[in-house]
Amino acid sequence: MQNALRAASDACHEAPECWQPHYAYGEIWLALNEPARAAEAFAAALRLDPANADAWINYGLARYRQGALEDAKTAMRRVLRQEPEHPVALANLGAFLRLSGEAEAAEAMLLRGIAAAPDNIGARLNLAADMLQEQRATEALALLDAAPDTPVGAKRHWLLQRALALVQLNRLADMRQVLDEFAACGPVPPALAPLWHWRKVLLAQAEGNAGEAARQAGLMQAALETMGPDAVPEHRLMAHYDLARFWAEQNDRAAAFAQWQAGHALLRRTQKFSRAAHAAYIDEAIAALPAARFAAGAQAQNADPAPVFIVGMPRSGTTLCEQILAAHGQVHGAGEREALSRMNAVQSPARIAALDEPALDEAAQAYLAALHGLAPDKARIVDKMPGNYLYLGLAALMLPGAKFIHCVRDPRDIGLSIFTFRFYGSHPYAHDLADLGWTIVQQERLMAHWREALPGRILTVKLSDWVTDFDATLARVLAHVDLPYDENCTRFHEATSRVRTVSRAQVRQPVNARGLGRWRGYATQLAPLIAELEAAGTLAAWPDGPAPVLKDD
Numbered sequence: 001m002q003n004a005l006r007a008a009s010d011a012c013h014e015a016p017e018c019w020q021p022h023y024a025y026g027e028i029w030l031a032l033n034e035p036a037r038a039a040e041a042f043a044a045a046l047r048l049d050p051a052n053a054d055a056w057i058n059y060g061l062a063r064y065r066q067g068a069l070e071d072a073k074t075a076m077r078r079v080l081r082q083e084p085e086h087p088v089a090l091a092n093l094g095a096f097l098r099l100s101g102e103a104e105a106a107e108a109m110l111l112r113g114i115a116a117a118p119d120n121i122g123a124r125l126n127l128a129a130d131m132l133q134e135q136r137a138t139e140a141l142a143l144l145d146a147a148p149d150t151p152v153g154a155k156r157h158w159l160l161q162r163a164l165a166l167v168q169l170n171r172l173a174d175m176r177q178v179l180d181e182f183a184a185c186g187p188v189p190p191a192l193a194p195l196w197h198w199r200k201v202l203l204a205q206a207e208g209n210a211g212e213a214a215r216q217a218g219l220m221q222a223a224l225e226t227m228g229p230d231a232v233p234e235h236r237l238m239a240h241y242d243l244a245r246f247w248a249e250q251n252d253r254a255a256a257f258a259q260w261q262a263g264h265a266l267l268r269r270t271q272k273f274s275r276a277a278h279a280a281y282i283d284e285a286i287a288a289l290p291a292a293r294f295a296a297g298a299q300a301q302n303a304d305p306a307p308v309f310i311v312g313m314p315r316s317g318t319t320l321c322e323q324i325l326a327a328h329g330q331v332h333g334a335g336e337r338e339a340l341s342r343m344n345a346v347q348s349p350a351r352i353a354a355l356d357e358p359a360l361d362e363a364a365q366a367y368l369a370a371l372h373g374l375a376p377d378k379a380r381i382v383d384k385m386p387g388n389y390l391y392l393g394l395a396a397l398m399l400p401g402a403k404f405i406h407c408v409r410d411p412r413d414i415g416l417s418i419f420t421f422r423f424y425g426s427h428p429y430a431h432d433l434a435d436l437g438w439t440i441v442q443q444e445r446l447m448a449h450w451r452e453a454l455p456g457r458i459l460t461v462k463l464s465d466w467v468t469d470f471d472a473t474l475a476r477v478l479a480h481v482d483l484p485y486d487e488n489c490t491r492f493h494e495a496t497s498r499v500r501t502v503s504r505a506q507v508r509q510p511v512n513a514r515g516l517g518r519w520r521g522y523a524t525q526l527a528p529l530i531a532e533l534e535a536a537g538t539l540a541a542w543p544d545g546p547a548p549v550l551k552d553d
Contacts, residue, residue, distance in 0.1 A: 019048040033229025035065035053079045067270020072096050091122030101425025121154045128161045137168035163199045191231040193223035194239035217246050237266050241422045257525045264431040273428035273435050282446045285349040289393040291453040300360040305401040308382045308481050311389035312407035315417035317463035322384040327492040332375030336385040344391040352394050364398045392450045403481050409463040410542045411440045412519035415529040437532030466511045
């Protein structure tokens with residue numbers, strides 16, 4: 001490889017105006033797991049041949065390995081502008097969209113790739129992976145089995161995905177046969193070894209063989225150390241989270257927490273967090289949008305009561321609240337919409353505060369047209385993007401008839417739950433426990449301001465309220481959004497609507513107390529987070545009650 005590297009470098013110097021040696025140079029650096037150098041070389045090739053689809057794709061892969069997901073997406077989109085049905089670009093962009101939290105767009109992109117070329121194995125594998133994350137095993141298996149040709153180059157990946165679908169369907173004999181077929185392919189590549197052992201963990205668990213499951217988990221943990229430079233970053237990341245879940249189920253909380261920390265260490269490399277920038281935004285929002293701005297300043301003139309925003313920290317009960325409301329006959333649950341954050345992205349709080357009535361009317365008209373297009377026959381449409389708490393100033397001025405529900409939970413449970421789930425999209429505050437505790441404090445600081453500035457428009461609902469008195473809490477929520485009682489809300493867990501968040505399993509069960517007080521089992525590990533909460537006085541509102549039965553969710 002070093003000889004090839006020297007030869008490619010010499011060729012770049014001898015023919016600097018030819019794209020081919022730069023491209024070859026980039027390929028070698030990518031094979032050596034030097035994505036920064038690879039990206040530079042592919043960029044040089046693209047300067048000489050801007051329409052080179054292969055160079056754009058490899059440049060995007062190099063940027064992905066550097067953690068620059070937006071650059072990777074841009075590179076794939078550049079290819080698709082030239083070749084709208086390019087199979088590799090469609091498959092890669094679908095995967096990158098999923099990683100950035102755009103699940104619906106990802107699925108649409110991958111389906112587009114498969115429709116354009118049924119033999120697009122990359123698109124099938126990526127879509128199957130997404131489906132399996134959501135426990136849609138029947139759909140995933142059908143997708144894999146419907147390919148027109150045997151995926152020769154991707155056979156191992158194919159078998160791993162089929163095995164995962166089969167265990168989710170409890171077809172254990174079929175799964176064992178697939179794993180045997182995988183083993184017959186020869187020595188397991190180091191980059192795939194953790195995925196291989198994880199399937200064997202799941203099979204052993206399904207067969208009730210706890211000892212074999214633990215043995216395979218140990219082998220998986222060892223394999224993580226030798227995955228090699230060619231491993232897909234997401235595979236390494238998910239292996240840490242899978243192992244953490246396994247050890248948590250075994251009540252080995254120290255081992256579980258070590259794996260969560262390893263996963264966050266990988267994410268932290270590419271998702272940088274600035275306390276100063278985050279605090280500055282909140283400070284500006286509080287200063288620029290006081291109660292007087294909403295009471296006497298310009299606002300849009302529509303009085304549409306349809307928009308309902310459910311906000312709070314992730315894992316605070318936002319999905320539960322949405323699903324309960326969405327079971328109502330007059331309500332549509334729209335999931336986590338990005339419309340408000342996109343509108344806010346080009347505006348500082350000060351600029352939002354300065355918007356006049358025509359500008360707010362125009363923005364409201366566009367927003368409401370898209371919102372009602374989701375469910376024209378519904379009286380209320382719920383947007384449960386938790387992070388919209390940052391943008392309630394814009395929402396309140398643009399949508400004076402909108403109502404807001406703020407979901408809260410013991411901040412120690414919130415912190416633990418955020419830390420123990422693999423969130424897609426950008427959550428840079430989540431990768432350090434102290435930063436996570438600090439962010440929870442800042443969120444409550446801003447929400448305290450919104451409650452003062454928008455009296456009567458924000459209802460605060462504790463997750464524990466649903467547990468201790470479901471009926472009274474439901475009555476409060478329905479009264480807040482001006483809806484009559486609907487018995488269907490009490491049977492929300494029977495709904496078949498699709499849930500895309502990590503809470504999908506919990507909201508398919510009746511309300512229970514399993515997640516309340518779970519932090520106690522991890523109090524030692526959570527010390528940096530708890531210290532931030534104590535320093536701010538946040539825990540005064542959350543006195544410790546009797547310890548519940550702990551069960552990791």
